[in-house]
Amino acid sequence: MSMKKVALWVSAAALTASFSANVLAKDTIALVVSTLNNPFFVSMKEGAQQEADKLGYNLVVLDSQNNPAKELANVQDLTVRGTKVLLINPTDSDAVGNAVAMANQAKIPVITLDRQASKGQVISHVASDNKVGGKMAGDYIAKKLGDNARVIELEGIAGTSVARERGAGFKEAVDAHHFKVLASQPADFDRTKGLNVMQNLLTAHPDVQAVFAQNDEMALGALRALQTEGKTDVLVVGFDGTEDGLKAVKGGKLGATVAQRPDQIGIIGVETADKVLKGQAVPAINPVALNLVTQP
Numbered sequence: 001m002s003m004k005k006v007a008l009w010v011s012a013a014a015l016t017a018s019f020s021a022n023v024l025a026k027d028t029i030a031l032v033v034s035t036l037n038n039p040f041f042v043s044m045k046e047g048a049q050q051e052a053d054k055l056g057y058n059l060v061v062l063d064s065q066n067n068p069a070k071e072l073a074n075v076q077d078l079t080v081r082g083t084k085v086l087l088i089n090p091t092d093s094d095a096v097g098n099a100v101a102m103a104n105q106a107k108i109p110v111i112t113l114d115r116q117a118s119k120g121q122v123i124s125h126v127a128s129d130n131k132v133g134g135k136m137a138g139d140y141i142a143k144k145l146g147d148n149a150r151v152i153e154l155e156g157i158a159g160t161s162v163a164r165e166r167g168a169g170f171k172e173a174v175d176a177h178h179f180k181v182l183a184s185q186p187a188d189f190d191r192t193k194g195l196n197v198m199q200n201l202l203t204a205h206p207d208v209q210a211v212f213a214q215n216d217e218m219a220l221g222a223l224r225a226l227q228t229e230g231k232t233d234v235l236v237v238g239f240d241g242t243e244d245g246l247k248a249v250k251g252g253k254l255g256a257t258v259a260q261r262p263d264q265i266g267i268i269g270v271e272t273a274d275k276v277l278k279g280q281a282v283p284a285i286n287p288v289a290l291n292l293v294t295q296p
Contacts (some may be wrong), residue, residue, distance in 0.1 A: 006058065023191075028057070029060070029270060030047060030083040031062070040216075042206045044266040046263060047263030051267040055137075083108055084109075085108065085273040086103045089112070091157075094119070097119025101204045111269055111273060113127065114126070116161040123276060123284075124272050124283060125286065126286040129165075129290065131172075134214075134239075138171050138179070138205050139177075140256050141212065147179075150205075151210045152184070152198075154186075155167060157186070166214045166239060182201070191221040194213060195221035197218075197221075211237070213238050215238060219238030223236050236255050264288050268286050
């Protein structure tokens with residue numbers, strides 16, 4: 001081999017080694033998402049990825065598929081993969097305690113996104129004030145229909161802090177405006193379940209005037225059920241401000257949505273992780289602003 005070829009080979013090898021070292025030098029932040037079969041959490045993931053790329057971190061994203069056992073397995077896997085900080089959007093606020101405890105034992109700082117963990121040591125929680133948002137939705141129904149309105153509530157996944165908090169906020173509005181709650185039933189934050197549950201409830205409560213769905217997916221399912229029955233005068237209010245939800249509001253179909261910024265939740269989550277890794281203090285609660293979006 002000529003000296004020129006040797007020099008080129010050594011140069012290439014050094015470049016490869018340098019590149020590999022740079023890749024390995026990137027700290028890894030993990031994001032465990034309750035489900036990526038929901039546009040809200042897809043947007044959260046995209047925001048986190050955007051900020052991780054900007055700050056130079058390697059982001060590992062794992063989908064728990066709304067299964068606490070899968071969530072626990074995901075965290076167990078991450079504890080042996082060199083994860084520096086764990087961002088987790090829990091499938092269930094109680095069940096996630098085991099996953100948080102596992103991360104605590106591995107000395108991995110934990111930051112929760114959107115949904116809280118009821119057990120374990122969490123260094124920071126990034127979320128909107130869901131209780132305030134639930135009341136905003138109820139107050140808007142009262143603004144449009146007055147007191148004593150006949151309402152149905154579609155609840156999220158039982159056991160999640162989000163479902164509890166949005167329900168508690170809406171209950172405050174129910175009490176303040178003397179709504180008659182015809183039914184309150186889970187549809188698990190799912191559009192198809194929202195459609196099916198609403199179809200069943202319409203049979204028993206055809207006199208409903210308004211529906212509060214604890215997320216836009218259920219709201220859009222309920223809207224479809226109402227349209228099928230020709231009940232276009234029923235006011236439907238959602239929560240999250242997803243792309244589909246905002247389109248439905250703009251198109252005059254969905255009455256309103258309490259809009260979060262899921263991308264911001266992801267961005268702030270990674271920003272908080274960055275501060276933790278730099279030894280900076282972080283707040284126990286990192287609030288993300290809400291905005292009520294109504295028809296033009």
